[in-house]
Amino acid sequence: MTDLAAPGAPASHQQPVRRRPTIPLGVALAIAWLIGMIVVALLADRITPYGVTAMDLKNRLALPGNTGHWLGTDELGRDVLSRLIASVRISLMIAFGATLISAFVGTLLGFLAAHLRGAFEQMVLMLADFQASMPFLIMALAVLAFFGSSLPTLIGLMGIYGWERYARISRGLAISAGQQGYAGAIRQLGATPARIYLRHILPNIASTLIVSMTLVFPEVILLESGLSFLGLGVQPPMTSLGNMVGYGREYLTRAPWIMLAPSLAIVVTTFAVSMLGDWLRDRLDPTLR
Amino acid sequence: MSRLKGFLWFLALRLARATATLAICVTIVFVVLRSAGDPLASLLPDDTPPDVVEIYRERFGLDQSIWQQYLGYLQSVAHGDFGRSFVHHRDALAVVWERVPATLELGGLALIAAVLIGVPLGVLATFGRNTWVDRAAMSAAVFGYSLPNFFLAILLILWLSLSLRLLPSAGSDLPQHLIMPIIVLGAPAAAKIARFTRTSMVEVIGQPFMRAAAAKGVPTRPRLIGHAFPNAAIPVVTFLGFEIGAMIGGGVVTETIFAWPGLGRLLVQAVGQRDLAVVQTIVLMIAATMVCANLLVDLAYGWLDPRVRVGLRGTGK
Numbered sequence: 001m002t003d004l005a006a007p008g009a010p011a012s013h014q015q016p017v018r019r020r021p022t023i024p025l026g027v028a029l030a031i032a033w034l035i036g037m038i039v040v041a042l043l044a045d046r047i048t049p050y051g052v053t054a055m056d057l058k059n060r061l062a063l064p065g066n067t068g069h070w071l072g073t074d075e076l077g078r079d080v081l082s083r084l085i086a087s088v089r090i091s092l093m094i095a096f097g098a099t100l101i102s103a104f105v106g107t108l109l110g111f112l113a114a115h116l117r118g119a120f121e122q123m124v125l126m127l128a129d130f131q132a133s134m135p136f137l138i139m140a141l142a143v144l145a146f147f148g149s150s151l152p153t154l155i156g157l158m159g160i161y162g163w164e165r166y167a168r169i170s171r172g173l174a175i176s177a178g179q180q181g182y183a184g185a186i187r188q189l190g191a192t193p194a195r196i197y198l199r200h201i202l203p204n205i206a207s208t209l210i211v212s213m214t215l216v217f218p219e220v221i222l223l224e225s226g227l228s229f230l231g232l233g234v235q236p237p238m239t240s241l242g243n244m245v246g247y248g249r250e251y252l253t254r255a256p257w258i259m260l261a262p263s264l265a266i267v268v269t270t271f272a273v274s275m276l277g278d279w280l281r282d283r284l285d286p287t288l289r
Numbered sequence: 290m291s292r293l294k295g296f297l298w299f300l301a302l303r304l305a306r307a308t309a310t311l312a313i314c315v316t317i318v319f320v321v322l323r324s325a326g327d328p329l330a331s332l333l334p335d336d337t338p339p340d341v342v343e344i345y346r347e348r349f350g351l352d353q354s355i356w357q358q359y360l361g362y363l364q365s366v367a368h369g370d371f372g373r374s375f376v377h378h379r380d381a382l383a384v385v386w387e388r389v390p391a392t393l394e395l396g397g398l399a400l401i402a403a404v405l406i407g408v409p410l411g412v413l414a415t416f417g418r419n420t421w422v423d424r425a426a427m428s429a430a431v432f433g434y435s436l437p438n439f440f441l442a443i444l445l446i447l448w449l450s451l452s453l454r455l456l457p458s459a460g461s462d463l464p465q466h467l468i469m470p471i472i473v474l475g476a477p478a479a480a481k482i483a484r485f486t487r488t489s490m491v492e493v494i495g496q497p498f499m500r501a502a503a504a505k506g507v508p509t510r511p512r513l514i515g516h517a518f519p520n521a522a523i524p525v526v527t528f529l530g531f532e533i534g535a536m537i538g539g540g541v542v543t544e545t546i547f548a549w550p551g552l553g554r555l556l557v558q559a560v561g562q563r564d565l566a567v568v569q570t571i572v573l574m575i576a577a578t579m580v581c582a583n584l585l586v587d588l589a590y591g592w593l594d595p596r597v598r599v600g601l602r603g604t605g606k
Contacts, residue, residue: 129306130313133531133579137538138556138572145560145568146321222437226542229439230557242439249443249546253451263440271435 027279030272037088037269044089050079052086053237064257072257074248083239084261090240091266094155095220099213101159106166107209111197113167114174124171128164136161137223144232154233158224162216169212173205207284214277218270225266241266299591307584314576318569319362323355366573372566376559381566385555385574391461392551395544396536399471403478403532408525410479411486412518415494416510426483433480438539442473442546459548470547474539478532485528489521496520523594530586534579 023031040047049070050056056069056077064072064080071080113121143157174197177183186196225242227233229249234240241262248259353361365371371381414426449469450458460466493499494517502516541553548554552571559567 126309126313130310133310133534133583134314134576135534135538135579137541138575141541141556141560142318142568142572143321145563145565148563225437226439230542230545232557232560245439245443252443252447256447259443263437263443266437267435267440270437274435 024279026275030275033268033272034276037092037265040085041089041092044085048079048082048085050082052078052083052239054078054082061251061255071261072255074255074258075251080258080261083244084241084265087239087241087244087262088265090151090234090238091221091224091242094151094158094224094234094240095217097155098158098161098220098224099217101156102161102163102216103166103209103213105159106163107170107202109163110167110170110172111174111201113171114178115193115197121171124167128167131160131164137226140223140227141232144227149232149235151234151238154224154227158220161220161223162212165212165216166209169208170205173208174201177201177204207280211277211281211284214273214280217277218273221266221270221273296591300588303584303587307580310580310583311577314573314580315363315366316359318572319359322565322569323358371570371573374559374564374567376562376564376567381564381570384567385552385570388550388552388555391549392540392544392553395467395470395474395549395551396533396540398467399475400478400529400533400536402471403475403482404529406475407479407482408486408522410483412490412513414483414487415490415517416513418491423487427487430480430483434477436477438473438477438542439546441476442469442543445469445472446546459546461548461550466547466549470543470549473546474536474543477539478536481532481535482525482528486521486525489524490517493517493521523590526589526593527586530582533582537575537578 056073056079058077059069059073060077061075062069062073062077064070066072069079069081071084073079074083109124113124140157140161144153147153178201183196183200186200191200221241224233224240225245228240228242229246231246234243236243244262245259245266248255248262251258369382371385373379374381374384377384410426410430414423417423446458446469449456456465456468457463458469490513494513499512499517502512507516537553540551541556543549544551544553545557552574556568556571558564559571
């Protein structure tokens with residue numbers, strides 16, 4: 001990997017601890033892309049040139065690259081760039097929301113299992129096994145059939161995805177941390193279990209959990225775009241990246257740009273997060289290697 | 290004697306686990322079904338007189354306590370009665386059953402293709418470890434599983450159907466119709482299998498018995514294929530069990546895009562029409578399949594790797 005630092009700079013493991021770590025070029029690009037996506041998502045309302053549903057009937061299926069519509073228009077004359085920006089916002093919102101929910105739920109259940117042991121632990125482990133063995137897309141489709149699709153349902157549903165990984169990791173690490181000296185020492189000092197888990201054990205396992213989040217996050221984006229692609233995820237007039245791809249599929253021959261732009265956004269974003277995750281894993285967490 | 294006892298104990302544990310998993314699944318489906326709202330509200334028109342609603346409530350057993358309903362549900366599932374499809378006006382199980390062969394055909398062929406490509410690719414990568422062969426194989430693998438399946442499908446349609454006009458874009462009448470779905474479904478699986486095979490091989494190569502074989506003078510190729518591969522293949526078998534789940538999920542998207550008349554497409558249609566009887570039948574059927582697949586993988590593991598049978602305590606993964 002190429003280093004951003006000047007040539008001849010010593011490799012990072014030889015440096016004194018306080019020096020800033022060097023970041024490989026690929027990872028730097030990935031971080032830049034992700035920051036760009038987040039900024040786009042946050043400013044979506046201000047930077048969309050047109051309304052998401054605004055139609056320009058004189059310019060239907062306009063080619064990309066013209067000054068009015070940089071990425072062209074779809075068959076109703078809606079601006080593809082504006083829809084792309086709005087889609088990025090919805091897709092990222094779902095992915096962030098879901099990743100946070102599943103990290104919270106999974107870690108909580110893992111800690112509870114480690115603390116309570118016994119029947120509760122067995123139940124958590126059994127549910128985790130169950131979740132890991134059942135294809136999630138099938139469960140998601142079933143839930144959508146029963147409850148219908150709305151944005152909160154979708155975020156909550158995606159929030160179930162991946163909890164079992166955090167639960168297994170946090171349970172395993174909490175049990176081993178509980179046997180180490182520091183946890184016992186604080187317990188002797190009279191700290192409550194909540195304090196031990198949140199203030200002392202959590203910071204020690206945070207890096208592993210963050211790495212797991214970078215693994216779950218792209219999968220959530222892919223799941224959501226898969227569901228939306230099938231027309232069962234985000235519902236119109238709202239739009240997500242998967243929605244745009246599914247919708248653009250019908251105009252594949254006449255207007256491939258409608259689906260290529262959101263597809264590339266999905267591919268590059270998931271790739272960037274995976275790359276960042278790999279790098280973080282190598283840096284932060286020798287146990288997962 | 291003790292070996293047989295050990296094996297029976299292993300078998301009993303596995304069977305108990307499989308049954309428990311299925312029970313959880315049926316229970317979850319029941320809970321979701323009941324919490325999704327009054328089933329009668331979606332069945333009957335809004336202006337149905339209350340006394341007629343009551344008659345239906347009694348007929349479906351909805352006036353009983355939730356525990357009685359649960360027991361009744363377990364009973365009907367055990368009898369293979371999953372309710373009637375509102376859309377097809379037939380027994381849901383019959384509707385679902387018709388679609389099974391198409392899905393098995395596509396999924397089976399894709400899995401075979403994935404194994405035939407993935408395993409040799411992984412082994413090849415270990416032969417030329419840290420050379421361009423390794424890097425090329427592993428880059429292809431990363432590419433294969435990081436592309437979303439719908440995107441890969443659309444690219445293939447654009448390229449092979451629309452621009453080269455080689456293959457039909459959707460349908461199920463000709464053998465050519467199978468090619469693109471197999472690629473879309475098999476490519477990510479092949480990629481993951483290749484990576485997993487490589488990791489597993491590299492791990493085995495580091496073991497003392499491989500050094501012993503090298504010291505004994507066994508040449509590289511027989512050493513890797515005859516000594517390392519059989520050991521490395523054991524975890525790959527387990528991995529295949531998990532991969533079946535991923536392929537069922539991938540099959541949903543693949544079948545929908547290529548209009549393949551299998552379970553996945555039926556599921557998407559049933560979800561769109563909220564045909565709950567069909568949805569729950571498919572979900573329970575897939576759950577049963579996964580439980581059986583995991584059970585078979587566990588048994589195969591115990592059969593292939595004697596250490597698992599001996600060290601029973603290590604089986605609770």
